Amino acid sequence: MTAVLDVPSGDAARLDTPAAGDPRLARLSLNQRTTAQWSLREALDGARAAGLTAVGLWREPVAEVGLDTAARWVADSGLRVSSLCRGGFFTAEDPDAREAAHADNLAAIDEAATLGAPTLVLVPGGLPEGSKDLAGARERAAEAIARLAPYAGERGVRLGIEPMNPIFAADRGVVSSLRQALDIAEQHPADQVGVVVDTYHLWWEPGVVEQIARAGERIVSYQVCDWILPIPADNLLGRGMMGDGHVDFAAFTRAVAATGYAGDVEVEIFNAAVWAAPGGDVVATMARRYVELVEPYL
Template sequence: MSEVDRTGGPGAVDVPSGQPARVATPGPGDPRLGRLSLNQRTTAGWSLREAIDGCLAAGLPSIGLWREPVAEVGLDTAVRWVQESGLRVSSVCRGGFFTVSDPDAVERAHAENVRALEETAALGAATLVLVPGGLPEGDRDLLAARERAAAAIERLVPEAESRGVVLGIEPMNPIYAADRGVLSTLAQALDIAERFTPQQVGVVVDTFHLWWEPGVREQVLRAGERIVSYQVCDWITPLPADTLLARGMMGDGHVDFASFSRWVAEAGYTGDVEVEIFNADVWAAPGADVVATLARRYVELVEPHLHV
């Protein structure tokens, strides 16, 4: 199979859909790319070095880092590479998993989150994304798990503040409430975040997790300056057997990106926009083709609506 045409002209193909590209691929220096960030999980087959180089080649100014690829090369090396590249680090993922109840496990989770904060600060990122965590094995008390998450966040606030990092609570779609995220709505995340200042605790607005939420526009506006990250990808159907991999390329599913982006802009968010996709077909495609596709879809579906 010949290499995908990344010019956006005749023959250019989007991945993973295989559909002809609808717009030309924006290249380095295109002002429309000024806020676009590649979340590392979107190109899961790339190493940290490859992800950094891929962003530079495509003209993306920002990258969302995951702790595991950073650990593979070592924090010092990762910090040096990021600094040399000139890329912004839009966020670091992930901290959290606060819902354990065993006292020893609680202490281990806290210590791990402190390490995550240290890494986030070293990498120059303002935000550590927090995934709340699911129900411990055999536990069915969802309300208690949410309270444990809130208490753990409160305990972590001084550690984050001392390092100049904002904690970003990421509410997750309800299909993940049992195993990954007991906070299912932006409203729930804000109820916790509002116990603290916006400089201490904010929220992550992720279209995949929140597109379904009743009254979500009002909640995005309520979030205002607490929005620390805007993440985009689509909700595709039918859902795959592994629902963790249900995220799709923007435009391949059901999310109204125009509305979401307008709401985020109306709320006052001016930061980076991360494309974060967990999808087996996306991961199987060449990374450069994935980045070219997401850049096209971003300038078509998201970027035009980020301006109030």
């Protein structure tokens, strides 16, 4: 656990934890999954105490307290909601299941609007059980997004397609590259459908810098965490704190900044050791790593 919350594994030196009000923290957002050990109330309070100005929310913790209560807490906190996660999971073959997914995504758009989240992150979904039709699953995801886009526009919410690392293609995300996500997004107005640039999912992609430039104004969220080894038995939990793995954050961040992206930068980490650590320690480490490895290149 100590290594997770210590200095980066590379050559970067330790920095003091930025104090509340430090201007370098102005765009840093705590995604709730980074401190999964915290409730929604604790995440809001912890983000404020650390001097952050934004949080990325998840639907499940919001549902636990109720949407109206969550919206009131957010408003009282003074924090921005950088995104709401997640919608998606569009790839079922059964028509009734697809209709249920559509209804759930309409509800997610409404939740994002109520919370003041400008972006609803979409995880496309994996292959239906027993299916090997990857092309068909991708087509169904694209069709589902096309159905949702006009309503999202009406509600003032942008859909953010999140391409996922190919290791998740079978069970979570049949859209595996930024190139594929843009091929879908570009069929719709930019104020309705965009893409999520997540360093964990995209660090491997050949030509990713060119694809980020292509994305331009369609980047609706920039999420950062590291790719670490060894990959755990549950590969979903293989995300590390920035500086502990193999991602070139300077190159990624420069590319995103060059598009004119001026939104928040979310740290989203799925990692059992991070979740086992005290939330305040995690946020302090996150802030140090961010101001050292990410913020200078924005």
